[in-house]
Amino acid sequence: MVQMHWDYFLLLEKDLITIAETIELCKDNNNAYGPHITQLILSTGSELDVALKSFATAVSPNSEAVSKRQANMGDYRKVIDEKTLKQFSTAQVKILRSEIRLAPWSYLKDGAENTLPWWKAYNEIKHHRAECYSKGTLEVALNLIAALFIVDAYIAEASLETTGFTQIIDWDHHVHMPQLDRYYAAE
Numbered sequence: 001m002v003q004m005h006w007d008y009f010l011l012l013e014k015d016l017i018t019i020a021e022t023i024e025l026c027k028d029n030n031n032a033y034g035p036h037i038t039q040l041i042l043s044t045g046s047e048l049d050v051a052l053k054s055f056a057t058a059v060s061p062n063s064e065a066v067s068k069r070q071a072n073m074g075d076y077r078k079v080i081d082e083k084t085l086k087q088f089s090t091a092q093v094k095i096l097r098s099e100i101r102l103a104p105w106s107y108l109k110d111g112a113e114n115t116l117p118w119w120k121a122y123n124e125i126k127h128h129r130a131e132c133y134s135k136g137t138l139e140v141a142l143n144l145i146a147a148l149f150i151v152d153a154y155i156a157e158a159s160l161e162t163t164g165f166t167q168i169i170d171w172d173h174h175v176h177m178p179q180l181d182r183y184y185a186a187e
Contacts, residue, residue, distance in 0.1 A: 030139035038136040044144040045122035093146035104147040118143035
């Protein structure tokens, strides 16, 4: 399971690298949008949903997020709020070869009612692409892929080397997650 998620993340990272060959990854381009960015948003949002299910299974196997056939972000947020809020809300990701630093889960630190703007944009694009096409921005794509990196890396942190397998995304800051000690010790 862990390797499957990580391998898929690396494919999504390659898609981001392809985008970076034509659009500079910088704050000035946060509002850029187009078909490749939209494709990355849809793919990453879908994978994040799957990865969150695996994450919930690892840290809270008896939660609704695991038992429900079609869990949603609200179900996953309950798990995060109860089990890993400090780790998620403070985790920061950097986009290498740029000055971009992201903390996509930081919106959760002030309470469960805060909206994750990148998740809201993903859902609007997924369900209403024609009307919401311009909401599929580079900023949304970067936050989604950073959020996915955090989920996948926390699941498999022990297998990541600091020089790692990633080419463009890496930790800027994170807090060890004791709930996943069994993964840290895995080979």
